[in-house]
Amino acid sequence: MRHLYKYIMAALFALVVDMATAQEVVSDELIRDRVTSYTPTSDNDVNNLTTVNYIGHKAEESVRWTNDIRIGYGAPGIFSLLILDGSFFFYDDDMYIPETLPYRVDYLRTNRGPMRRFMTLSANYHRQIKPWFALGCKSSFAGIWQSTFDSISGVKRYSENVYNVAALVDARFSWFRSDMVEMYSSVGLGLMAHIEKMGGALWPMFDIAAIGLTVGRSFYGFLEIGAGCAGSARIGFGFRFNDKK
Amino acid sequence: MKRYIIWIIATISLATSCVVNDGYEHEPIAIGEAIAARGIGEIADYTHTFITIATIDEYLATDDEELREQLRTNYIGANSKIEQEGNNIIVSTTYYGQKYTLHNITTDGKALRDGGVWQSDNLRLFTTSNAITMVVTEPNNTNYTADSASLNFENIEFDIEQGYSFNVSGSLVIGYGKGNNLNCEICKKLSFMDKRFNSGIIELRYIDEGNGYDDLVTVEYLDWSKIGISYLQYYKVVNNYII
Numbered sequence: 497m498r499h500l501y502k503y504i505m506a507a508l509f510a511l512v513v514d515m516a517t518a519q520e521v522v523s524d525e526l527i528r529d530r531v532t533s534y535t536p537t538s539d540n541d542v543n544n545l546t547t548v549n550y551i552g553h554k555a556e557e558s559v560r561w562t563n564d565i566r567i568g569y570g571a572p573g574i575f576s577l578l579i580l581d582g583s584f585f586f587y588d589d590d591m592y593i594p595e596t597l598p599y600r601v602d603y604l605r606t607n608r609g610p611m612r613r614f615m616t617l618s619a620n621y622h623r624q625i626k627p628w629f630a631l632g633c634k635s636s637f638a639g640i641w642q643s644t645f646d647s648i649s650g651v652k653r654y655s656e657n658v659y660n661v662a663a664l665v666d667a668r669f670s671w672f673r674s675d676m677v678e679m680y681s682s683v684g685l686g687l688m689a690h691i692e693k694m695g696g697a698l699w700p701m702f703d704i705a706a707i708g709l710t711v712g713r714s715f716y717g718f719l720e721i722g723a724g725c726a727g728s729a730r731i732g733f734g735f736r737f738n739d740k741k
Numbered sequence: 742m743k744r745y746i747i748w749i750i751a752t753i754s755l756a757t758s759c760v761v762n763d764g765y766e767h768e769p770i771a772i773g774e775a776i777a778a779r780g781i782g783e784i785a786d787y788t789h790t791f792i793t794i795a796t797i798d799e800y801l802a803t804d805d806e807e808l809r810e811q812l813r814t815n816y817i818g819a820n821s822k823i824e825q826e827g828n829n830i831i832v833s834t835t836y837y838g839q840k841y842t843l844h845n846i847t848t849d850g851k852a853l854r855d856g857g858v859w860q861s862d863n864l865r866l867f868t869t870s871n872a873i874t875m876v877v878t879e880p881n882n883t884n885y886t887a888d889s890a891s892l893n894f895e896n897i898e899f900d901i902e903q904g905y906s907f908n909v910s911g912s913l914v915i916g917y918g919k920g921n922n923l924n925c926e927i928c929k930k931l932s933f934m935d936k937r938f939n940s941g942i943i944e945l946r947y948i949d950e951g952n953g954y955d956d957l958v959t960v961e962y963l964d965w966s967k968i969g970i971s972y973l974q975y976y977k978v979v980n981n982y983i984i
Contacts, residue, residue, distance in 0.1 A: 596917065597775065597915075597923060597947070601776065601949065601954060601956070602952060607766040608764040608765050642764070647766065647768075647769060647772075648769050715744070715745070717748060733745070733748045
């Protein structure tokens with residue numbers, strides 16, 4: 497938790513970067529009209545709208561990009577931390593003093609190196625079914641690395657490496673769409689493998705993005721606030737593209 | 742392209758900021774201190790067991806009811822009761838109306854001070870020349886090294902105000918697991934006076950075959966009358982050989 501501010505600052509920094517690189521003027525008239533709910537009134541206007549279907553006077557929105565790939569990095573979230581390193585919230589090395597002599601000697605005989613935690617890298621693929629709905633898969637990876645050394649000789653005795661790998665089916669619901677900005681929520685369900693030297697486990701896992709924001713067109717940056725295997729606050733970038741005809 | 746580079750840099754910055762714990766380090770001297778503290782505690786425990794049994798012997802040897810009452814309340818316990826039936830001595834206490842047996846001693850019919858042999862669970866006490874020897878024998882166990890001790894208490898003197906004073910010599914073994922034990926050897930007789938050790942040297946060897954530990958620690962008791970602190974603190978680790 498001591499480094500939480502780093503994540504917040506980095507997320508804000510990433511958001512500013514994305515905003516700064518997204519200041520392009522909307523030049524595509526078709527997109528502009530779609531965003532502003534423009535209704536044509538003359539023959540000239542109708543001729544320009546070659547890809548928009550009309551039902552009465554209201555335009556039906558079409559799927560803009562059919563495929564979406566993204567890579568993100570998430571700050572630690574409660575659920576992912578509990579599974580990866582359940583003792584994180586309740587355990588402090590400085591306060592731990594074993595009671596029995598064998599445990600105490602073993603504890604004093606060892607020095608522990610810094611704990612490095614990488615969490616959480618995620619990679620997603622979604623297929624846009626409707627303009628407001630996409631279905632796809634989400635995968636995530638998180639790890640903790642820490643080595644233990646002999647306090648007298650300094651020789652490394654062992655390393656504790658713990659990994660979480662998750663794969664989920666993910667549904668994304670877009671509730672605000674403009675040319676540059678999209679806001680959405682998503683929910684995913686799947687499995688998480690907890691891997692460590694002493695053994696592992698396979699658990700059901702979920703991931704929710706309560707609020708998600710993308711800025712950009714084909715290439716874009718995103719920011720999400722959520723909970724689950726992908727962490728709490730996530731940032732990243734993605735690429736949208738259509739199928740080859 | 743520039744924006745992708747910025748994004749990649751931002752992501753890598755996040756990833757490399759993930760050292761969340763600086764770890765910890767221990768000085769080797771702390772190992773010796775831990776071993777010394779446990780060895781001193783074990784010797785003190787056995788010594789106080791001896792004092793309780795010696796007090797029972799004192800209690801049964803006197804007809805002075807006032808002294809008996811002082812011995813019972815000050816050294817055994819306010820709610821304690823000492824009963825002798827033939828060769829059995831039962832020391833019990835009452836706690837919230839429930840009776841608990843503290844000691845169940847079988848004797849050979851003689852007082853300890855008169856050369857009697859007393860037995861209580863895994864303890865055996867008997868007189869040798871001018872000392873009382875207390876032998877502790879735990880049943881052998883295949884899973885751990887059995888506790889054992891042989892301590893000699895010499896020059897025993899008792900004062901109702903100051904309590905017992907005596908010298909202690911001998912050794913004891915505390916078993917933790919198979920091939921994992923703490924051997925305590927009293928190298929220079931411990932002087933026990935006014936409810937605490939006053940001087941003496943003990944050597945402690947901690948062995949843990951499983952982890953490959955074999956540590957030798959020498960502890961010297963300091964003159965508590967000059968320091969005036971609790972009995973578990975007035976010692977110093979003289980040598981700390983981490984093998």
